[in-house]
Amino acid sequence: MSTSKSNPNPLDVLDSKINPDNVKDYQTRLESYHSSLDSYWKFEIVPGIFKQSDPSTDERKFDYLKEHFGIIGSWDDIIENLNHLNNSTGPNEQYKIMFLARHGQGFHNLAHTKYGDNAWNEYWSKLNGDGEIIWGPDANLTELGISQAKDNNYIWKQEQINNKNNDASLIIPTKFLVSPLSRSIDTMYYTWNDIVDLKNVQPLIQENWRETMGVHTCDKRSSRTIIDYKYTGKGFVIEPGFAEEDIYYQDDYRETVGEQALRINKGLQQLFNESPNDKIVAITSHSGSIRAQLLAVGHRSFAVGTGGMIPVFVKAIKVTK
Template sequence: MSRRSYEVVEGFFVQELGARYGQGEALPARFGLIDRSEDRWKTLREKIDQLNTSSPVSTQYKVFFVGRHDNVAEAKYGTERWNNYWSKENGDGELIWGQLTTLGKGQAEAAHNAWKEERRFDIPLPGKLYCSPLTRAIHTNKITFDSIIPDSQRTMIIENLRETTGVHTCDKRRTRTYIEQTFPNFDIEKELAEEDELWDPEVRETHTQIDVRMRHVLEMIFDRDQDQFISFTAHGGIVSAMLRVVNHKQYILPTGGVIPMVVKSYIS
């Protein structure tokens, strides 16, 4: 039985070399593009065009820019204390989990400025933008692409881009009605239920399960979208799942960072 497979195409971005915790850059120069020339983004676009026009119909290439929001609470308490205790609370009296902090807003503004800088060199803007339904990610998307993307181009919120779900209170999403009323300039997939039907207070989603979600996202995009440049605004768990599904070397993306990659989709 044939199956759609994915793999990262190397030779474009420095992040392909991988990075462990504390080693990765959030926003390297040129988003990590190896080519330093003034025509670098034009050259990349031409290479992606060439790959797509010279490939069989069942093979496609797209460039993904995957952004991550901040997580101040985990940084404050450390991963072990965060996972074992604080993630199960709603806040600590100073921070309320799930909200974009002042630091997070600053990180999103830094990503915005990185896009603005590379626009001077004609970086291709994402033809389609997708976002997690969790409010901290939506706020990050809004700040990152404000005045970068035309107002008429609306980001699509989809359930499968949410963070690893279960146990952590910050990973329980708001209702569809709340999202619609709070973010009227965003589109929402029709499949998004009114209530959060995925979050479980006792069971945390596994890597295998979130990888299945990530595959569904990629299948949807490669099946429906003709655009060659795609943006995700999501979470650390989604970044890791994306890297696993496309066989990218591990890259621990700092909060507020963006990792680009060229992805090949083919039938195997």
């Protein structure tokens, strides 16, 4: 394993925070969305499974690479609990372990650190580069970012070896979802390529998992043609209805936390509706996406560094009107 750092830096911690207004905005939007549905899934976190859900865990110091992803107890006990909960419930209740991965360092992350938060958000993020670094549109991974993804590959292999019953498939996800931005797809590829057969598991590229949309050129995706050319030959599948050009990115408006969390919730609704038998899921996305995912499933805010990963044990109850 390389020595690349995946612990969150001060900018990561800043970007992960959710204030009360964000929560209120999301809840208002969620209630309106629910009112248009005949049924929906309501999410919460099962406590005592992963250290990251414990409020006493310091996100600035926690290193999941050295903490077996933050498990409390053993993987055998956790998976036994997961299977027991799913086997003892009806169709209106599901439990899943979701590994929420952030892409490795991208060139936009490099520029963000170079210029600082204010200058980045107010000026540089709206450009495609500075003459030295190119970050837009659709920022690519740096060499460090690639090595961070490979660190995850290494630690996944180690966790399989460390299972008491030596069952290599015990904690391997059966469902793979990924943002359409190149840095996330590349991170998923370098993380999983020789652990699973990507052409068999067919990771699904979906718009709902993408980074906060608008203004920042790094968050404008490539065309469908480019994504298809680069990734479908490696096993990735593009979701139906995926537009040729990025129809969501706007130069003059950036998505709010509440809007993004609602978008994420819609992705989760689709996941729990369409994949009831997939108990372990891998979602590779972005810092803003993970912030919204944690909000949507009722988890505490938790900073994840570039290339980092946070597992969550989610309980979903189907509410029918």
